[in-house]
Amino acid sequence: MEDMEQDLRDSLRALMGSRSFLDAETLFDSGWDEVLEESPRLAVRTLFEEAGRGAVATAGLDVLISLALAPEREVLRVLAVQSRSLEGVDEDGVVMVERAVVTTDPDVVVIVDRRGADVVGAAEVEPGTGWTVEQVAGADTDSRLRLLSGRGRIRRRLSAPETEAMDRMVLLALSHERCGAARGLLDVAVGHVRERHQFGVPIGSLQAVQHRLAGVEVAVEAALSSLDAAWDTDDEVATLVAVAASARALSEAVRDCLQVCGGMGFTDEFPLARLMRRAVVLEGSGPSTRDAETAIGRRLVESGVVRIGEIDRPTEGQA
Amino acid sequence: MTVRAVERPADLRGWFGDHVEELRAFVPVDGESLDDRVARGAAMLGFLHGAGVMGRGWPEAWGGAGGTAIDRALVYDLLVRSGLDLPESLAPLEVLGSALSAYAPELAATHVPRVLRGQELWCQGFSEPDAGSDLASLRTRAHRSAEGWVLTGQKVWTSLGHLADYCGVLARTGTTDERHRGLTLFWVDMRADGVGARPLQTLTGEDEFAEVFLDEVVVDDSCVIGEVGQGWAVAMHLLQYERGMWAWQRQAMLHQALEIAMAHDEMDEVPVDAIGHAFCVLSSVRARSARTIERLSRGEIVGPEVSIDKILLGRAEQAVNDVVRLALGRDFATSDAAAAERARGAWFYSRAASIYGGAVEVQLDLVAQRVIGLPRGTR
Numbered sequence A: 001m002e003d004m005e006q007d008l009r010d011s012l013r014a015l016m017g018s019r020s021f022l023d024a025e026t027l028f029d030s031g032w033d034e035v036l037e038e039s040p041r042l043a044v045r046t047l048f049e050e051a052g053r054g055a056v057a058t059a060g061l062d063v064l065i066s067l068a069l070a071p072e073r074e075v076l077r078v079l080a081v082q083s084r085s086l087e088g089v090d091e092d093g094v095v096m097v098e099r100a101v102v103t104t105d106p107d108v109v110v111i112v113d114r115r116g117a118d119v120v121g122a123a124e125v126e127p128g129t130g131w132t133v134e135q136v137a138g139a140d141t142d143s144r145l146r147l148l149s150g151r152g153r154i155r156r157r158l159s160a161p162e163t164e165a166m167d168r169m170v171l172l173a174l175s176h177e178r179c180g181a182a183r184g185l186l187d188v189a190v191g192h193v194r195e196r197h198q199f200g201v202p203i204g205s206l207q208a209v210q211h212r213l214a215g216v217e218v219a220v221e222a223a224l225s226s227l228d229a230a231w232d233t234d235d236e237v238a239t240l241v242a243v244a245a246s247a248r249a250l251s252e253a254v255r256d257c258l259q260v261c262g263g264m265g266f267t268d269e270f271p272l273a274r275l276m277r278r279a280v281v282l283e284g285s286g287p288s289t290r291d292a293e294t295a296i297g298r299r300l301v302e303s304g305v306v307r308i309g310e311i312d313r314p315t316e317g318q319a
Numbered sequence B: 001m002t003v004r005a006v007e008r009p010a011d012l013r014g015w016f017g018d019h020v021e022e023l024r025a026f027v028p029v030d031g032e033s034l035d036d037r038v039a040r041g042a043a044m045l046g047f048l049h050g051a052g053v054m055g056r057g058w059p060e061a062w063g064g065a066g067g068t069a070i071d072r073a074l075v076y077d078l079l080v081r082s083g084l085d086l087p088e089s090l091a092p093l094e095v096l097g098s099a100l101s102a103y104a105p106e107l108a109a110t111h112v113p114r115v116l117r118g119q120e121l122w123c124q125g126f127s128e129p130d131a132g133s134d135l136a137s138l139r140t141r142a143h144r145s146a147e148g149w150v151l152t153g154q155k156v157w158t159s160l161g162h163l164a165d166y167c168g169v170l171a172r173t174g175t176t177d178e179r180h181r182g183l184t185l186f187w188v189d190m191r192a193d194g195v196g197a198r199p200l201q202t203l204t205g206e207d208e209f210a211e212v213f214l215d216e217v218v219v220d221d222s223c224v225i226g227e228v229g230q231g232w233a234v235a236m237h238l239l240q241y242e243r244g245m246w247a248w249q250r251q252a253m254l255h256q257a258l259e260i261a262m263a264h265d266e267m268d269e270v271p272v273d274a275i276g277h278a279f280c281v282l283s284s285v286r287a288r289s290a291r292t293i294e295r296l297s298r299g300e301i302v303g304p305e306v307s308i309d310k311i312l313l314g315r316a317e318q319a320v321n322d323v324v325r326l327a328l329g330r331d332f333a334t335s336d337a338a339a340a341e342r343a344r345g346a347w348f349y350s351r352a353a354s355i356y357g358g359a360v361e362v363q364l365d366l367v368a369q370r371v372i373g374l375p376r377g378t379r
């Protein structure tokens, strides 16, 4: 299993190679969708972590939701998150989209109305009047950001369970990507502070530097464990915990890895730069730590219950 | 020694459901002293052992039911879910019991069953007045004489030291220059001649830990845990459990503490994101610790990465207890009610979670140097 995972990661890395964007076609050609069918957890974990680590934008989320919503592959459904987009819109009504981020020029968009970390609804939407896709540089030219605006017509509203299941996948994928990005930043920073000498010593031997980077490691590991736990259950609080922890890992990595790389970290040709710009896009493309923690807190207050779980896979009855 | 065979419930979860009434006798009571808490925990263990519940996850040779650390972890979950706390003797059992199992099977066969039955309490004598974070500089000495090993020195902040029956004492059998290479772990009877323990009151108001004095205390070879001079390796083995299993026990208790706080009137006043934050950190430590326990159960050696569990636990302890504090509002500082006293005690104790078992700064050093590979060096 571990070997298989490593093989998969290696082939994904090779696929990403010098690309800065991995489109849906390339993903299908690579057979990633078959891995997804067999083991969603493995497929999502490997693709998104590697994408994060390599600062490569992908159409992974689009492929993920397309396969989740319709088994036929001809039509790529493209994800667009727009808060309040479905508010007050009836069954086959018109949706107003304003500068929602998409990866490609879509035929069908899946609009998700997410507020903070809460998803309120989702619908498949077709282009209507004034439908435009504008390419922007944003914080990261390599991310190939496109902004969708205009009116769309609802083709189909997704049911609540369908919406929840889809959003769970989207949030887990994004969280893996954020962890990958944090790990990518950490790897660059660790490499740098081991080599860079000041005061006659590698700066990585200074405790203040060590503690910043060890802190990032702790945050990344906490997030990866939370993701593991979230895959084990369909409890939405577990997903929110993973979202919060991954968002925290990435923001700590952004803060601390840049700091310890000093002027070099600020230099565009140093590998940190690309990761930093991509990280800013990833930070903005889903709920923040605060969003997720607020949503968790609200659920706990509403239910008044903090469930003490039960450890999995007990060898009960063996003795 | 023969261990009486107990009948073990096949369905552990079902057993807890069926025995709610009997278990109620062991639920923590307000205003309970530490001595009473220790006694209640011992009685609880006696009951649980008689029912065949305690002992899961410990080898049959030491009165257990076989199985691994995961089985123990499940018992802890179920106990806490039943509204109970974990008996005080279980923490030192996890810490020292695993070392005894691995390095001194005969001692384990004698003493582990006693703890499981609620008949014995242990303590861990590592820290000294001049050797805290720098444990390898400790000065308690052990030298050989005709009667056996003779131990002389002083330990401090020994949890439950004044109540314990036995102590795992880390002592120097080599020279000071040898640092960690000259250490040996000994099993010391707290009632032996030359052993003295003076309780020390903690910030929580309780006499939770003690100073332990060793004045020419004689122990024989059977009380050497591991080989002479191997004390550091034994201590490192033990730390996997101290940092791994202790985290598991504590996260279960912290879930309970948060649940109790949720029922509090002033919970409305607590910002929801603070509650969410505490729960999130707590969930991370649970998820992380579950992985560690799986690894321990597979017989893997858990290396310096276990410091990550320890760091996360410290944060979870503090975040959860901060929420409990907020939930109590003004009462936290001003009330004499038992609930406020308990919450204050827990809050103060949570501040120590980033100190005991190795301060968080030391854990971060370990993560930096032994997990992500930064060079050792200047401070």
Ligand SMILES: Cc1cc2nc3c(=O)[nH]c(=O)nc-3n(C[C@H](O)[C@H](O)[C@H](O)COP(=O)(O)OP(=O)(O)OC[C@H]3O[C@@H](n4cnc5c(N)ncnc54)[C@H](O)[C@@H]3O)c2cc1C
Pocket (backbone or CB within 6 Å): B123, B124, B125, B126, B127, B131, B132, B133, B134, B156, B157, B158, B159, B160, B209, B352, B354, B355, B356, B357, B358, B359, B360, B361, B362, B365
């Ligand atoms: C509630 C409680 C229970 C305990 N129970 C036990 C027990 O049962 N058995 C036992 O043997 N011991 C026990 N201890 C002792 C505990 O293990 C020590 O307190 C701990 O190892 C720290 O040692 P110290 O207190 O001497 O702190 P010091 O070593 O004096 O350090 C003080 C502070 O300095 C900082 N510091 C220290 N070293 C470094 C470093 N390398 N880099 C950066 N900062 C540093 C840290 O902030 C640290 O908290 C207990 C302690 C407490 C508080």
